[in-house]
Amino acid sequence: MGLMKSGRVNIVITNHVLRYSYHKNNTVAGMTVHGEVELPEGTIKDGNIENDGVFVEIVNQLVHVHKWKRKRLFFAMPDDTVVIRQLQIPAALAMEETVGYIKTQIGNSLYLPFPDPVIAIESIDADDKYRDILLFAYPEDKIKGFKAAFETAGLRPMAADLTSLSIYRYYYQTKPKDRNHVLLIHWNKDAIVLTAFRNHKAIFTRYMKITVDKETDEEQVQQLINQYMIEINRIIDFYHYSITKGEGKVEQLLLTGDSPFLGMVKSSLSSLIPLPIDGLEQEELPAKYMDVLGLALKNDS
Known part of the structure; x- marks a missing residue:
């Protein structure tokens, strides 16, 4: 957790947005800048770079504006194929x-x-x-594609991470650790990733695509949320009966993501699933930035 003379860039990639932060050291308090960039449709698809030129230009602009040339980079990729x-x-x-x-x-x-x-x-x-x-296990071609794009834009990739592991790292290092069976619900605009942690190690993950059109009204959104509540309950039961063979139950829910309906999701979870929910909110940042903050806490080694 020591100081790093040159600082470090942290970037989380999803299929629709790139979130970033710059830290003078790998602590939450060490952050000096953060933000996100909406990716043009078709830039990233299913966790792959589809338009290399557009992606490199977006990163290159960030490098230019924030003077990140040759800075060390840690990046996290979509969990869709892990x-x-x-x-x-x-x-x-x-x-x-x-x-x-x-x-x-x-x-x-x-x-x-x-x-x-x-x-x-x-x-x-x-x-x-x-x-x-x-x-x-993760597809090597995806990692190589991102690494090459970042290098072309002038950064020095040091390590890749999974978004779910980054989020849990933030929880583990900043929250009480009295829960040994935790289900992370990462609810984004286009996908939900459910990751179960036992004794602070990820042992199961489930990725589900979701589609919410701009024309979708609140009632339709609630119906969609209710459908996924059924799936979350199934995963909780699966964890208890299949993964831990009846020896452990999910004790804690972690809810985060960049869905604009995260408040509705939390209300539904509270009313339908009798488990404590940690929204991972921080006073200075919305919940969606917990992924990049957790990535910043990743050790240099």
Whole structure:
């Protein structure tokens, strides 16, 4: 958490907006500037850069205005295609050998919905024979596409993150930690991402696209919200009965995102699901900025 002489840029990308902040150090208080840029339709689609020229120009303008040339960048990508799996591997394998071992299992005992994944792992538990790990897999081509675009715009990408992990990091580092089973509801304009955390580790995620037209009235929006309340309840039950095998229940809901109807969502959650809700509001910033604040808290290493 030490000071960084050159500061650091943090950027969160969604399919419709780019949120950013600049921090003189990786603390919430270290932020000196923040904002967001609406992306022209078709710039990002399904988490991929569709119009490279437009995206690079938008980032280049930010670099020029804020004098970010050659600044270090941490960025978070849409969670639309991330795969989170809990796996069991031989305990004899050292952690540095695990990624290589997992890659040999892809297509055999392990199936992923995309080729050439970038893989990260976290250890959960181990005994004499086996080690339980969490596998995070993401399409390598998406990461490479963003990294190349940022480099073209004059930034120095240092690390990529998932938006859900960034948001939870903000919660974990700034809020009480007495809840061991937490469901993050990231409700954006075009998608909802539900991510379950057990003992502060992400162990399950579900991505759902949503469509709300400009002509949609409040009654129709409420009907849509009610439909997704059913799905959220299903995930809560799935977590209890399938993921934890009846040994744990969701104790806390985290609600954030950039949906203009977030207030209606929170009211529906309060009336339909008897669990405490943390909206992650901060006095200075709307809830939608919790993703970029959490990204700024990511360690440099």
